[in-house]
Amino acid sequence: MSQSEIHAPDDLLALHAMGDSLPEAMGRHVAACRQCQSELDQWSDVIATARSTTPEDAPGSPSAEVWQAITAELGLASMSPEPSASVSAAQVAQVATVVSIDKGRRRWTTSWLVAASVAGIVGGAVLTAGGVALNGSDPAPGPIxxxxxxxxxxxxxxxxxxxxxxxxxxxxxxxxxxxxxxxxxxxxxxxxxxxxxxxxxxxxxxxxxxxxxxxxxxxxxxxxxxxxxxxxxxxxxxxxxxxxxxxxxxxxxxxxxx
Amino acid sequence: MNSSAVLQFLGRATVADVDEQSAPADSVGGPSGPARDSMTDKAVGVAFADGQEWALEEAYRRWGALIHSVAQRSTGSAHDADDVAQVVFVSAWRGRHRYSPDHAALPAWLLGITKRRIADHWESRSREQRRIDAAGRASKSAPAAEESVEKVADRVLIADELSRLDQPQREIMELAFFDDLTHHQIAERLAIPLGTVKSHIRRSLMRLRSRLEVDGVAV
Known part of the structure; x- marks a missing residue:
């Protein structure tokens, strides 16, 4: 197999899409190879999407009434004796106070990422908080x-x-x-x-x-x-x-x- | 500990303040809280397709904010997004027999429904507009027409996945994406070997891409 028929490894293409240069021979191959170009395009899309994210892409969680409305419409009212009872993540997100204490130069990126995480598209923080709330519902008698x-x-x-x-x-x-x-x-x-x-x-x-x-x-x-x-x-x-x-x-x- | 170190470590704070009222009652059966938290998305999807009611609740808990964000970014209104989120979960539950866990991840399927509901939303808006518009001029194009729901969903998914990167990966990606630093500059800034920076970037990019491929809008 000649050099030109070896496709560029995926991870090198990913880094190339981020601006790294490829070894010369591989660069020549990629320039001429449809398959590698298509792979490169996909990485470029992912990167362009990531670069285009803004604070507004941080999720706003649905209002508490949405879950009530869903269960009511489906006749599953028994699922949720209290509106807050079942919707832990959304609920937590809704009452969450998001605090970013970054005083540094990347304040907005950090704070919106934190917001994204807390608002809880399965954000770790939110789920954890949800889990805590679940644990909190257990009667836990103890010295505390x-x-x-x-x-x-x-x-x-x-x-x-x-x-x-x-x-x-x-x-x-x-x-x-x-x-x-x-x-x-x-x-x-x-x-x-x-x-x-x-x-x-x-x-x-x-x-x-x-x-x-x-x-x-x-x-x-x-x-x-x-x-x-x-x-x-x-x-x-x-x-x-x-x-x-x-x-x-x-x-x-x-x-x-x- | 110098002040910049303090800043760096505090900057990563994620502080959630939970209302005391929000202690959930496990009213629908199924796995209990912690067990449910650790279930895979796939397992939730299988239970959803199987009609187990707790899975609807869990799906809403996991992806309600995703659906809502995409709807809000597409419609430009939190109120409309509430409506869309409601319709999406109601129609998903009613149509759960059409969901095949082997074919698509549940969030991807939900996003597919979201896309159609957002289209419905704009169609009804434009019908309204045509009725109002007695002169019969073409109605203004909806904001959604400017950008596809897929693109919006991709951005929201990526934003979410970025927020879940551990350190130092997250900081590296922020420096690369938002501060436009070269890999060399990042290595210098963070005093990390260049090879390590590159391998973090490579792995983080793989994660972002696979999130899009798994959870992105299913057709």
Whole structure:
């Protein structure tokens, strides 16, 4: 078989469509080969589509009434005793507060990608949050659920990319001051331990509240800490390296709201 | 930890705040929440075709936002998109015996229905317009005519798939697509070997393409 009859590998064509040059002989082949050209065109289409995505392509989820209307029209009313009950992802997406804390130059790309993910075309975050909500419906008595302290603010904790798990965090008022109550499940495992943080999304300052040794923990909040600023609850995986700063390896996160 | 490192790590935050009310009751039987979450799209499709009601709920949960986004981008109206989404899921459920899980992925099939419903939507709009337009002038072309539903769906699917790339793949693709950096520049910027950058790009492109091929509009 002569050189010119060997088609260019798919992955090289993909990179070529992104601007990489091909080895000379292969370049000559591709220029003359219909099959390779067609393959190249398909890659170019994918790339052009990706480049043309804009913030508006981030999905807006259907209103809550849509699911009700569907079940009503199909006579499946029994499926959904409460409108919110069945539509976890859409529901979560609808009430989700999307927070992008990127202060960097790619602010819009990141924030719309986050929006896309949260709004939940099967976005990981949303599904995780949905899963949490499902777990949340189970009565889960335990040291954490028991105290009937007034809840000041709460949030679901959703897994960050690469991670799994979910849970819930709330700020409760106790006779001894405010506490952050964290309840998690199925967290990604790894070398090290989990640490709970409160983060101010504006200044990116963070306060480490302590290690989370089991699926639940209570953390006293220092008097005077401005909870209106430190609204992000973050659980990170920290290596046993003696370094007190955040490892940058966050597992789950959520934003407190009252 | 320097401030740019903090920025970088915080920039990837995905924060969802879940209403306390939204604890779902598993009212339709079928697999329970976590088990259902881990089911493949194909398994949901098979159960859907089989008429298991929980699969309709799950399909809506997984692809309701996709259908709605495509409809909203095509009709230009969130309200119309709600209508389209409703009609799509209702007609999909009623026509579920026509769905063959071996032939197309369920989201692709749903997008095919979406495409036809959006066409219906514009046809009825244009009929209305013709009635209103006593002078009989040609009605204005619908925004949907400017861009095919397939193209809109492709963009929404790609946007979704990009949002699901892990790091550093996602950052690499953002730099390549939106900041127009060359592979060399990306390697320098992120202090990653050039070969690694290329292999991430190659794999991410494969993922994007296969998402389009699997979930893109079925005819």
């Amino acid at each position: 659920a028991a105290p009937a302290s007034p809840v000041i603010a709460s949030t679901a904790l959703a897994a960050l990319p690469k991670h799994q798990g979910g849970g819930e965090a709330k700020i409760v008022s106790t006779p001894n001051g405010k506490e952050l109550v964290v309840d998690v499940s199925d967290l990604s495992t790894g070398e090290g331990f989990y640490e709970v943080w409160l983060i101010d999304p504006e200044t990116l300052q963070m306060i480490g509240l302590g290690a989370l040794s089991h699926d639940a923990g209570r953390f006293p909040i220092p008097d005077g800490l401005d909870l209106a600023r430190y609204t992000i609850v973050d659980v990170s995986l920290e290596p046993f390296d003696g370094d007190p700063v955040h490892s940058r390896d966050s597992v789950v996160r959520g934003e407190l709201s009252t």
